[in-house]
Amino acid sequence: MASTPSIPSHIKAWAYSEYGNTEEILKFESNIPIPDIKEDQVLIKVVAAALNPADYMRALGFFKDTDAPLPVRI
16 A cells, blocks of 8 residues: 655745846755645645746846746745
8 A cells, every 4th residue: 555645844945036147146945834735736746847048037037027026936
């Protein structure tokens, strides 16, 4: 019988709270609380991720007029 893995209380993420050069603004956060999961949502485990060109341009501030408020977690 397979066991159900436990849900962690915190996650890890790269985040920034200002626009600019990603080498300067990206910070690794290792203690972010798990967001509330609603009944119609799922929580998935991510084992690898990357910063794609749109994320890079977003961090530089190209979309700040239409972007979600900071901080951003990737």
